[in-house]
Amino acid sequence: MYTDEERPGRPGSIWLRKERAGRGPAPVHDRAGITAAAIGLADDGGLDAVTMRKVAAAIGSGATALYRYVERRDELLELMLDAALDELRFPALTGDARADLLAVARELRTVCRRHPWLLDLLQARPPMTPRVAAYLEYALAAMQHVDAPGRAKLEAAATVTGMVAMVVRTELGSAAPTREREAAQAEYLREVVAGGGHPHLAEVVRSSPPGPGDDDLLGRLLPRVLAGLLGGPEPRTPEAR
Structure with a gap:
C-alpha cells in the first residue's frame, strides 16, 4: 500500500502537488507563511541562514513537521524565488x-x-x-x-x-566608496597610464576619462x-x- 508521498506517478514538481500531501490533522501552516519566514531569514542573513530547522523554528514548528509541506530545501528555495519574483512589475510593451x-x-x-x-x-x-x-x-x-x-x-x-x-x-x-578610496584609485591609474606600458588603457582613459x-x-x-x-x-x- 502506497502513501500519498510514495504513490506511482506522483508529481516531482512542488507546483503540481497539493499544499500538503497525506492524511492526518488539518494543516496548521501553509506554503505562503513558510515562504515568508524563509525570506525573512534570507533578507537578514543570506541563503546560508535558510535551513529547514531555522525556518521551522521561525514558524513555531518542528523540522519534521515542516517536511510535510516542503520535502527538501531546494523546494523551499523555489518557493522563495517565486515569491520574490511576485514583486516584479511588468512594464507595458511598446513594440521595441x-x-x-x-x-x-x-x-x-x-x-x-x-x-x-x-x-x-x-x-x-x-x-x-x-x-x-x-x-x-x-x-x-x-x-x-x-x-x-x-x-x-x-x-x-x-x-x-x-x-x-x-x-x-x-x-x-x-x-558608497569613500572619496579617499576613489582618489587613491585615480592616482594609481594615472601612474599606470603615465608609465607607458599600457598604451591601449592609456588611449581609453584619454578618450573616456573615469568619472564618478x-x-x-x-x-x-x-x-x-x-x-x-x-x-x-x-x-x-x-x-x-
Missing part, C-alpha cells in the same frame, strides 16, 4: 524589444536590490516556477517581432537576468548586448552610449 527588455531588467534590478540573496538563485539555472514562466512569457512577447530563433530569444531572456545579477553585485559590492560612480550601468550595457544577440544596429540613445 530592446527597450522593453531593458525596462523589465530595471524592475528586476529593484527586486534584486531588495532581496540580494535572489542573485544566487538567478545566476544559477533558475528552476521553472509560475513566476519564472511569467517572466519568460513577457520577454518572449517583447521579442515577438524579432527575426531570431526561439532559442536565441530564450538566451536573450537568460542574458537579461544574468546581467541584472552582475550589475547588482557590482552596485552592492562597491556601494555610474548609476546606470545596466542602461549602458544591456542594449549593446541585446543588439549582438538579437541583431540590428547598436542603439544610439543617450542611455546606451
